[in-house]
Every structure is written in C-alpha cells, then in structure tokens.
Amino acid sequence: MRIQVHPILEFKKGKKISFTYDGITVEGYEGEPIAAALHAAGVRVLSHSRNFKRPRGFWCAIGNCSSCNMRVNGIPNVRTCVEPLQDGMTVETQQGRGVIGGVPGE
Amino acid sequence: MNKAEILVIGSGPAGLKASLSAADQGAGVTLVERDPFLGGQLVKQTHMFFGSKEQYASERGFKIAEKLTAAAEEHPGVRVLKGAAALGYYDDNVVTLELKGRVLPVSYDAMIMATGAQENTLMFPNCDLPGIYGAGAVQTLMNVYGVLPGKRVAMLGAGNIGVIVSYQLLQAGVEVPAIIEAAPEIGAYHVHASKVRRMGVPIYTSQTVVSAHGSDALEKIIMVELDDSWQPVPDTERELDVDVLCIAVGLTPLTEILFQAGCEIAYIPELGGHVPRRSAVMETSVANIYIAGDVSGIEEASAAMVEGTIAGLTAAFNLGYGRDSYEQKIAAANLELDALRKGPTGEKIRTGLQNLKKTGEVRQ
Ligand SMILES: Cc1cc2nc3c(=O)[nH]c(=O)nc-3n(C[C@H](O)[C@H](O)[C@H](O)COP(=O)(O)OP(=O)(O)OC[C@H]3O[C@@H](n4cnc5c(N)ncnc54)[C@H](O)[C@@H]3O)c2cc1C
Ligand code: FES
Numbered sequence: 001m002r003i004q005v006h007p008i009l010e011f012k013k014g015k016k017i018s019f020t021y022d023g024i025t026v027e028g029y030e031g032e033p034i035a036a037a038l039h040a041a042g043v044r045v046l047s048h049s050r051n052f053k054r055p056r057g058f059w060c061a062i063g064n065c066s067s068c069n070m071r072v073n074g075i076p077n078v079r080t081c082v083e084p085l086q087d088g089m090t091v092e093t094q095q096g097r098g099v100i101g102g103v104p105g106e
Numbered sequence: 107m108n109k110a111e112i113l114v115i116g117s118g119p120a121g122l123k124a125s126l127s128a129a130d131q132g133a134g135v136t137l138v139e140r141d142p143f144l145g146g147q148l149v150k151q152t153h154m155f156f157g158s159k160e161q162y163a164s165e166r167g168f169k170i171a172e173k174l175t176a177a178a179e180e181h182p183g184v185r186v187l188k189g190a191a192a193l194g195y196y197d198d199n200v201v202t203l204e205l206k207g208r209v210l211p212v213s214y215d216a217m218i219m220a221t222g223a224q225e226n227t228l229m230f231p232n233c234d235l236p237g238i239y240g241a242g243a244v245q246t247l248m249n250v251y252g253v254l255p256g257k258r259v260a261m262l263g264a265g266n267i268g269v270i271v272s273y274q275l276l277q278a279g280v281e282v283p284a285i286i287e288a289a290p291e292i293g294a295y296h297v298h299a300s301k302v303r304r305m306g307v308p309i310y311t312s313q314t315v316v317s318a319h320g321s322d323a324l325e326k327i328i329m330v331e332l333d334d335s336w337q338p339v340p341d342t343e344r345e346l347d348v349d350v351l352c353i354a355v356g357l358t359p360l361t362e363i364l365f366q367a368g369c370e371i372a373y374i375p376e377l378g379g380h381v382p383r384r385s386a387v388m389e390t391s392v393a394n395i396y397i398a399g400d401v402s403g404i405e406e407a408s409a410a411m412v413e414g415t416i417a418g419l420t421a422a423f424n425l426g427y428g429r430d431s432y433e434q435k436i437a438a439a440n441l442e443l444d445a446l447r448k449g450p451t452g453e454k455i456r457t458g459l460q461n462l463k464k465t466g467e468v469r470q
Contacts, residue, residue: 057236
C-alpha cells in the first residue's frame, strides 16, 4: 500500500522496476529500500528467528537491528530496510545464517 | 590513509550544526552519514517545531533538514560522505568506514560523534510478530518512502514521538484506534495530544499491551488497565484488532563506538541510559573526542543543534581555529540551551545533567 496523496509531503520516486521475491515478480521503485517495496506489495515476513523459526518483519528500518536480513543476489544477511532496490534483483527468504564466500555459517 | 581534520559522524541536526560551526571557524570537516541523504531524524518530521527562531521554530523538520543539508553541501570547508557507516574505532585516532562495500580507514585530529539514538523495544508475548514496529521505523517508511505501514495502527506510548507519529499516521490516511500509555499521564506536549484527540483518537492512560496475536503477522493485541503500582487490574483485558502496533517507549543513545574508544560512560536514566561523561563544552574523557545530540542524552532537535554548535566550535578552537570569537559564541550558545531547558518540560533533562555532573568533572 502506497500513499497516493499527502497534505504536506511529495514523494520523489525513482523509475518503476521489477525484481523477484522468492521467485515471484514484484514491482517497486528504483532506489527505495527493498523492504519498503516488499511492504508496499504486502510482504511483511522478511526473516525467521534462528532457533524457533519465528517470523520476523522489520523493526527499526534504519539498519540497526538485523530483523530484516534476506538473501539479495545470492548474498546473505543483507539489511533490506536500507539496501536500495535495483532492477532485476533476486530477493529471497534466507535459511539459517547464510553462506558467505562459500563458507557455511552453520 | 584518508585524513580528516575534524571527523563528524552522523548528519542529524547535531552533526550538521557541528560541521557548519567548525567549518565556519576555518577548520576542515569531513561529515560521514550512513544514509544516502543527510538530516537524520529531521527528514521524517512533517510537523512544525517549537523553540525559538535560532532553532527554526514553526518550520517543519524536513524543511530544516533541507536548509542545513544545502548549507553543508555548499560549504567549501565541509566534505560530505553519504552512504558511509562508521564501523569501529582503532588506536591512534582512526575510525573505519564502510563505503560502497569497502572498508575505508580514516584518521582524524578531532572527532565529533553525533550518531543519535535507537528505539527501545518492549517485552510481551509475541512482541516479535511482524507488524510490531518501532514508531520511528513507521515514520521512515511512511514519510520518507511513502509506504503505508498498515490499515489500523495502535500506538504504544503517549510521549512526543508516540503522539506525533499518530498524527502523521492520520495525515497519511491511516486509522489510529488507540494510543496506549502505561503512565497515568500523557508525556507529550499538550498541543499535540489535544490535536490527535480532536481528530478522534482516544488516548488510554494507565493501560498497556499484555500480548499480541496473529499467525504470521499481527492481527490483534490484548490491552489491560494498570493500577497505581503499575500492576494489571484483573478482568480488564480487552482485544483490539490492529494490523500494526507501533512501539514508542523511548530511545537509547547509540554509543558503541564511544565505548570502544574508551570514553568514560555513566548510567543516567533521565538521559536515556548509558551516556558518555563530558565537559560543559561537549568533550568526552578521551581528548579530541566530542559528542552532540541524542548520543549525549535523549533530548530534542533544537538542543541537538545547539550542542552540535558547541562541539564544533570547541573542536575547532582546540585545533587553533577561531580563537577570537570562541568565548562569545559559546556564551551565546549556552544562553540558547538554558532557554530550551527551562520550565517543566526541561525538568527531566536538567535532572539528568545534574546527575551526570555528580559523577565528577571531565576536564576543564
Ligand atoms: C517523531 C519525532 C518527533 C520529534 N519532534 C521534535 C520537535 O518537535 N522538536 C524537537 O526539537 N525535536 C523533536 N524530535 C527529536 C529530534 O528529532 C531528535 O532529538 C534529534 O533528531 C536528535 O538529533 P541527532 O543529530 O542527535 O540525531 P539523529 O537526528 O538521530 O541523527 C543521527 C544520524 O547519525 C547517523 N548515524 C548513526 N550511526 C552512524 C554510523 N555508525 N555511521 C554513520 N552515520 C551514523 C544516522 O543515520 C542519523 O542520520 C522528534 C523526534 C521524533 C522521532
Ligand atoms: S529493520 Fe532493523 S536492520 Fe532492518
């Protein structure tokens, strides 16, 4: 859901682009945070807690808490609340701690 | 290695003013901000400010951010690095930055930390459900990116942030069925509280949220009344259907790098928790490291600007700049701070600063 009209603010949006979320094509605006585009498309669950696999959404939206970590273009633990969206990105729900440079985290 | 004469970390009202005041005295400033834009909290604030003309009263926060950002970007003495997060402190006055996926060490003669604060969480069953967000997070999503957080949003906390963000939710066309406050009184300025009440939002004092429910994301919360000793009153539980709950229960200063640099820290609840000890002119216990704004104690943008000015002037002075005008400019800034902190709304901060002082002098 996006704000269409606002009494005070004007939103300068980037170019409309598309990316994939767990294989599904989603639209968003270039340069906005990935999590903002997902939220606008109705996706609220971004990650899962390590031990109990509880669903997690964003919390701080400023890159402080890691609640929004996902795999982006194959790179795990990307804070999607601050990572700018680009055309053709592959965004996936991450399983476990992720693998960096071929070294498994768990 | 990259060298900065004065390295300013964080570009909220405190960091922007610190950069401008130091550069005006002739010092070379490098201003580092992890966001792709400058302004800190100000960029999301659509409401008009209180205070005096010096702190841009009756201007909207984001307009103040635009002015200060333009001034910093145009100032020949300020080099701006956006999208650069300060990661850590190393010996011999070095801080590392993450810039475009690379680590960049920067050495400095003086550093001003103006990293602001982070939002506090609150523990209750299912408090981690998606849909339970920091009030500042919702403000960012809505006012910076134009995305609505949900359809029906409850607010927990009736301090300034809770009440102002509720008003901004209404502005964006979202329904706000309740502002819930555990204390018996509303903490926000009454002008703001009356405004949301007039718009039909009930503020429930002496109540809190005991649990949240929903399968994959928030669907409803359970509220309860509290007695005089903040204990739940039996049989007062009631449900409220909401898809978002905003948590606005205070902020904690972002002091990690200062801890790491060995700055002496004191625990002062009135200032938001652990804060660096500092002199009257914002220098910490470690020579050449200064602080300003929420990182030195949770207060307001207006005070953050004045503290930034003081830190910037002092850092420049100690490097030999602006010796003639220093005393006079500091005296003027102190008068502004006193004016901002007087009266009943300034009581908490005054108490906090007194308690901080009781921990002893930090340099002269
Ligand atoms: C809803 C709301 C309403 C408010 N209303 C008012 C009001 O009416 N009047 C008023 O005076 N005040 C108001 N305030 C308070 C005011 O916004 C804050 O007190 C003020 O912004 C603090 O300024 P600051 O510069 O210390 O921190 P911030 O504005 O938080 O800026 C800190 C900056 O540092 C950056 N940063 C943090 N860590 C790093 C790092 N490691 N590396 C690089 N950069 C980093 C952050 O990205 C941020 O840009 C309000 C606050 C809120 C949330
Ligand atoms: S929501 Fe906190 S880091 Fe992204």
